[in-house]
Amino acid sequence: MDEREVNFLARKAGHVVQFFILALLVWRGARVEPPLRVGRWRLAVLIVLFSAALACVSEGIQIFFAVRSASWGDVMLDTAGAVVGVAAVLFFDAINTRDKHGP
Numbered sequence: 001m002d003e004r005e006v007n008f009l010a011r012k013a014g015h016v017v018q019f020f021i022l023a024l025l026v027w028r029g030a031r032v033e034p035p036l037r038v039g040r041w042r043l044a045v046l047i048v049l050f051s052a053a054l055a056c057v058s059e060g061i062q063i064f065f066a067v068r069s070a071s072w073g074d075v076m077l078d079t080a081g082a083v084v085g086v087a088a089v090l091f092f093d094a095i096n097t098r099d100k101h102g103p
Contacts, residue, residue, distance in 0.1 A: 015074055016081035019055065023047050023085030040093065044086045051082030 026047050030036040036043065055078035062068035 012074075012077055015077040016084070019051050019078040019081030020085040020088075022054070023051060023082040024089060026050065027086065027089045040090065044090060047086050048079065048082050052079045055079055 027043070030038075030043055030047075038046070052075070055075040058078070059070040059072075059075050062070045
């Protein structure tokens with residue numbers, strides 16, 4: 001694997017990791033006092049939609065810069081990162097709920 005391939009993979013992984021972290025932070029922000037009064041699944045969908053919209057805006061801004069290019073693939077990677085982040089939160093939330101209330 002040459003340097004260009006490593007650079008490409010690192011940039012694409014960056015998209016996923018950034019939006020994974022964004023999803024975790026938005027989830028946390030929505031659950032603090034006073035908590036947003038929506039169900040877990042509805043909140044998960046809202047976070048993914050918010051992340052997808054933000055990814056579209058982010059890529060759309062890049063159209064105006066000659067050294068950057070917009071990519072639907074990057075929007076999909078960003079959204080996938082948010083989906084994985086929300087899925088991780090739901091998974092660990094389910095484990096914590098089960099541990100507190102028993103099997």
